[in-house]
Amino acid sequence: xxxxxxxxxxxxxxxxxxxxxxxxxxxxxxxxxxxxxxxxxxxxxxxxxxxxxxxxxxxxxxxxxxxxxxxxxxxxxxxxxxxxxxxxxxxxxxxxxxxxxxxxxxxxxxxxxxxxxxxxxxxxxxxxxxxxxxxxxxxxxxxxxxxxxxxxxxxxxxxxxxxxxxxxxxxxxxxxxxxxxxxxxxxxxxxxxxxxxxxxx
Numbered sequence: 418x419x420x421x422x423x424x425x426x427x428x429x430x431x432x433x434x435x436x437x438x439x440x441x442x443x444x445x446x447x448x449x450x451x452x453x454x455x456x457x458x459x460x461x462x463x464x465x466x467x468x469x470x471x472x473x474x475x476x477x478x479x480x481x482x483x484x485x486x487x488x489x490x491x492x493x494x495x496x497x498x499x500x501x502x503x504x505x506x507x508x509x510x511x512x513x514x515x516x517x518x519x520x521x522x523x524x525x526x527x528x529x530x531x532x533x534x535x536x537x538x539x540x541x542x543x544x545x546x547x548x549x550x551x552x553x554x555x556x557x558x559x560x561x562x563x564x565x566x567x568x569x570x571x572x573x574x575x576x577x578x579x580x581x582x583x584x585x586x587x588x589x590x591x592x593x594x595x596x597x598x599x600x601x602x603x604x605x606x607x608x609x610x611x612x613x614x615x616x617x618x
Contacts, residue, residue, distance in 0.1 A: 425452055465501040519610045526609030527602050528572040535571035541594055542566050542574045545581050548588050555584025575602055 432449035435441035441449075464485075471481060478490035485493050498514045531538060546563035562577040579599050585592035 422456075425456060429453055429456070461500055465497055468497045469501075515614075518613060522609045522613040523606035526605050527575070528570075530602065530605045531572035531575055532570070538571045538574045538578070538598065539566065541591075541598065542578055545578065545585070545588075545591055545595065548585060548591060550587055551581075551584045555581065558584055575599075 429449055429452060432441060432445055436446060468481060468485075478493045482488065482490055482493040485496055487493050487496055495514055498517050542562050543566065546559045546566065548559065551559060558577065558581045562574070562581055565573045565577045568574075575598070578595055582592055582595045582599070585595065
C-alpha cells in the first residue's frame with residue numbers, strides 16, 4: 418500500500434477511535450473529515466477506471482455486480498455511469514445515466530431504420546462509391562464506403578456515407594440524397610430519444 422495512503426488511513430482510524438472515546442478535539446475532527454473527503458474523491462476516481470479495465474477484459478456486468486455491492490447487471494452499469502466522468506458535459510451521475518440511455522435508444526432506432534431502408538441505402542452507397550472526379554480524400558472516403566457495402570448490416574453504411582458528402586462536388590443529386598439520409602437518421606434518433614424521455618418509468 419502507498420505510504421501516504423497508509424498514513425491517511427491510520428490518521429482516520431485514530432480520529433474515529435478518539436471520537437468514539439470522546440477524546441477528539443474539534444480541529445482534529447475537522448482535519449479527519451477533510452482527509453476523508455479527499456480519500457473518497459480519490460476512490461471514486463479509481464472505481465470507474467477499474468470497471469473500465471474490467472470491461473475491456475470482457476468481464477460481464479453480471480460478474481461485476483457482486484464486486485460492486487449491487488444486485489443486478491443493470492445496477493452495476495448504472496453505478497458505473499454515475500461515477501464515470503462525463504464525455505458530453507452532464508454534471509451529475511443521473512445526467513450521465515440519462516445521456517447513455519438516450520444514446521442507446523437513438524442507436525437502436527437508427528439501426529432498425531437503416532435495416533428497413535437497406536435496399537435504398539445499398540443502392541445509394543454503390544452510386545456514391547463509384548462517383549468519379551473526387552479528390553484524394555474523397556476517393557479514400559468512397560473506398561471506405563465500398564468496404565462497408567460488404568457488411569451484412571446496412572446500418573454500417575451510415576457513417577461512411579455521411580463522410581463522403583463533402584467530397585461530392587459536381588454530383589449534386591448524390592450529395593442531396595446523402596444529406597437527406599443524414600437528416601432522416603437524425604430525425605429518427607431524436608424521435609426515439611423524445612419517446613424514451615416521455616415513456617413512464
